[in-house]
Amino acid sequence: MKTLAVISRKGGAGKTTLSINLALTAHLAGWKTLLADIDPQRSATDALRARAEPGPTLAEANAGKLFQIKSHAANDGCQVMLIDTPAAPDADVALAVNSADLCVLVCRPTFLDIAAVARSAEMVRRLGKAGLIVLNQAPPKRGSQEPAGVQKAVEALRFCGLPVAPVGLRSRAIYQQAIARGRSVAEWDAANPAGQEIERLWSHLAAQLGLDGGRKARAV
Numbered sequence: 001m002k003t004l005a006v007i008s009r010k011g012g013a014g015k016t017t018l019s020i021n022l023a024l025t026a027h028l029a030g031w032k033t034l035l036a037d038i039d040p041q042r043s044a045t046d047a048l049r050a051r052a053e054p055g056p057t058l059a060e061a062n063a064g065k066l067f068q069i070k071s072h073a074a075n076d077g078c079q080v081m082l083i084d085t086p087a088a089p090d091a092d093v094a095l096a097v098n099s100a101d102l103c104v105l106v107c108r109p110t111f112l113d114i115a116a117v118a119r120s121a122e123m124v125r126r127l128g129k130a131g132l133i134v135l136n137q138a139p140p141k142r143g144s145q146e147p148a149g150v151q152k153a154v155e156a157l158r159f160c161g162l163p164v165a166p167v168g169l170r171s172r173a174i175y176q177q178a179i180a181r182g183r184s185v186a187e188w189d190a191a192n193p194a195g196q197e198i199e200r201l202w203s204h205l206a207a208q209l210g211l212d213g214g215r216k217a218r219a220v
């Protein structure tokens with residue numbers, strides 16, 4: 001089983017949006033998937049409960065239960081585990097990071113998010129874990145031109161000591177529409193570019209985890 005922790009010290013960065021979309025994408029690609037919601041706000045739980053179709057298994061818990069959840073999930077044949085985390089306290093986030101094979105640091109292209117992600121990156125490195133930064137809520141390109149703010153953010157993020165994922169998520173209303181029904185953006189509207197963003201991001205993460213291109217379920 002491979003475990004991904006989705007982290008950010010900033011509320012509203014997109015942890016839950018990313019956790020839900022990645023968990024659904026893994027599930028729809030055929031992996032037996034569990035989403036552990038350790039944020040007392042329970043937003044991931046609310047989203048998955050709004051889902052009418054079968055989906056990933058949900059574990060509502062506090063950070064202290066992660067070890068137990070993880071070993072139970074592995075015994076149950078689970079192949080992918082996502083952890084949606086709170087912004088704080090650090091001790092809870094550290095437990096999630098310690099449970100993970102790969103940490104996904106969510107960051108909007110803003111000064112305050114970048115400052116916060118630098119601290120999260122430090123924690124991930126201190127705990128000896130692999131991690132990467134995913135830019136979220138980036139404004140759309142103008143033609144083929146990347147907005148200056150996004151370019152600057154990517155440059156600044158180079159100093160965090162963790163790689164920036166080659167695909168980020170743009171700011172799009174569909175992320176808000178789809179999550180209200182517990183659906184991935186690709187399920188909501190297959191023609192929307194958001195679906196491709198998430199699919200490409202999942203493929204990249206799956207490759208990092210050695211999950212065979214993200215498709216074709218098999219025991220890992």
Ligand SMILES: Nc1ncnc2c1ncn2[C@@H]1O[C@H](COP(=O)(O)OP(=O)(O)O)[C@@H](O)[C@H]1O
Nearest residue numbers: 011012013014015016017137170171172175176
């Ligand atoms: N790429 C995006 N485009 C548009 N809205 C987004 C995007 N990512 C997140 N949001 C919205 O931003 C808000 C905060 O996102 P959320 O995933 O709850 O953040 P966090 O879990 O980090 O607090 C939510 O209303 C969500 O729908």
Ligand SMILES: [Mg+2]
Nearest residue numbers: 015016039043
């Ligand atoms: Mg959240």
